Amino acid sequence: MDSLGIYISVPFCRSKCTYCNFASGVFPSSYMARYVDRVCEDLRAAVRRFSGLPRVADSVYLGGGTPSLLPPDLLKTLFGAIREHFLVKGDAEITIECAPGQLAEDSLDAMVDCGVNRISFGVQSFVDQEAKATGRLHTRAIALEDIDRVYRAGVERVNADLIAGLPHQTAASWTESLDVLMDSGVDHASIYMLEVDDESRLGREVLGGGARYFAAAIPSDDAIADMYTEAVDVLAKRGLAQYEISNFARMGAASVHNLKYWRRLPYLGLGLDAHSMLRTENGTAIRFATTDDLQSYLSSPGWEDARSLTRLEELEEAWFLGLRLNEGVDLQQMETEFDRELVEPYKPLIEDLSSDGLLTPGARQIALSLRGRMLSNEVFARFLDVIDIGEPASV
Numbered sequence: 001m002d003s004l005g006i007y008i009s010v011p012f013c014r015s016k017c018t019y020c021n022f023a024s025g026v027f028p029s030s031y032m033a034r035y036v037d038r039v040c041e042d043l044r045a046a047v048r049r050f051s052g053l054p055r056v057a058d059s060v061y062l063g064g065g066t067p068s069l070l071p072p073d074l075l076k077t078l079f080g081a082i083r084e085h086f087l088v089k090g091d092a093e094i095t096i097e098c099a100p101g102q103l104a105e106d107s108l109d110a111m112v113d114c115g116v117n118r119i120s121f122g123v124q125s126f127v128d129q130e131a132k133a134t135g136r137l138h139t140r141a142i143a144l145e146d147i148d149r150v151y152r153a154g155v156e157r158v159n160a161d162l163i164a165g166l167p168h169q170t171a172a173s174w175t176e177s178l179d180v181l182m183d184s185g186v187d188h189a190s191i192y193m194l195e196v197d198d199e200s201r202l203g204r205e206v207l208g209g210g211a212r213y214f215a216a217a218i219p220s221d222d223a224i225a226d227m228y229t230e231a232v233d234v235l236a237k238r239g240l241a242q243y244e245i246s247n248f249a250r251m252g253a254a255s256v257h258n259l260k261y262w263r264r265l266p267y268l269g270l271g272l273d274a275h276s277m278l279r280t281e282n283g284t285a286i287r288f289a290t291t292d293d294l295q296s297y298l299s300s301p302g303w304e305d306a307r308s309l310t311r312l313e314e315l316e317e318a319w320f321l322g323l324r325l326n327e328g329v330d331l332q333q334m335e336t337e338f339d340r341e342l343v344e345p346y347k348p349l350i351e352d353l354s355s356d357g358l359l360t361p362g363a364r365q366i367a368l369s370l371r372g373r374m375l376s377n378e379v380f381a382r383f384l385d386v387i388d389i390g391e392p393a394s395v
């Protein structure tokens with residue numbers, strides 16, 4: 001049986017970044033203890049409810065929000081509950097997301113005591129003016145000091161996130177951020193292109209106008225595409241090879257936890273707006289999620305209805321999740337898992353996308369080209385159009 005990945009969202013933040021479209025906010029810290037209690041309750045409920053749940057975990061990921069704001073006693077409560085119900089492997093990857101400048105010394109000590117061996121910093125930019133314009137509270141010096149500090153504390157692996165497309169960013173300032181990133185010694189980087197949607201204040205301003213969040217100062221789409229291309233190139237030259245649309249790692253440092261999402265391996269998500277994918281005893285994938293409203297989350301335990309995926313839904317997921325990875329999708333494996341007749345209708349699309357330069361088909365392996373990675377949403381939408389998958393079922 002596959003080992004499990006455990007994801008816990010911690011939605012508390014010290015300030016709300018202008019580009020942020022996550023279920024997170026500046027909630028009173030007095031909610032934290034109630035929140036952790038609720039997560040521990042769900043952990044116990046999950047073990048009772050999902051009979052095929054793997055009880056061995058090889059990854060734990062606290063994301064957010066800003067989990068580094070949790071005080072030591074609550075961190076210990078969370079990890080205590082996880083270890084009470086799951087055997088966390090000795091070599092499990094245990095990650096916590098941190099905001100630079102928001103990692104107290106006693107919380108860092110508690111993380112190390114709890115077995116955390118990977119910290120992911122939401123840096124977004126090493127250029128102070130850019131970080132400040134989005135509401136981030138750190139400077140370059142603080143971010144670099146924190147990266148150094150967690151390595152000194154014994155954390156083995158560090159990721160830093162950057163965003164291409166922030167207000168005031170220029171080609172030169174992006175190159176500067178990439179250089180500082182690579183000089184910082186991190187073994188993993190996540191490079192995102194700014195998402196513009198009405199879920200963030202900056203996104204709404206880009207779509208609807210206004211001057212409060214510097215929407216007019218974001219780079220053009222072409223400039224953002226150039227930044228992404230430069231990142232792929234610079235990071236590869238400096239030893240961080242791309243393995244997923246937004247993720248780059250030194251050899252052996254790819255995120256065990258995040259790979260589960262793209263390889264469709266089971267994970268249990270706990271906390272606000274957390275998503276899970278488990279498999280029943282006969283191998284059928286089931287998905288379920290929690291609410292994204294904190295008050296509802298705190299007042300009513302449980303999940304929204306779990307639903308089992310049909311074979312066709314699983315097939316679609318196998319395409320658009322697998323294609324996120326640079327290794328791509330193995331056509332022969334797809335035919336073995338889903339039957340040749342189900343895979344066949346996708347072949348004309350694969351040919352079309354290949355002649356458009358969006359896919360690079362090998363003899364067996366099909367992967368996105370660099371251009372395809374930049375236009376991945378359009379490519380995935382075309383995969384979703386191939387077959388009418390009908391209505392999903394609840395379980």
Ligand code: SF4
Nearest residue numbers: 013016017020024065
């Ligand atoms: S980007 Fe991260 S730190 Fe900023 S508001 Fe969103 S979750 Fe919080």
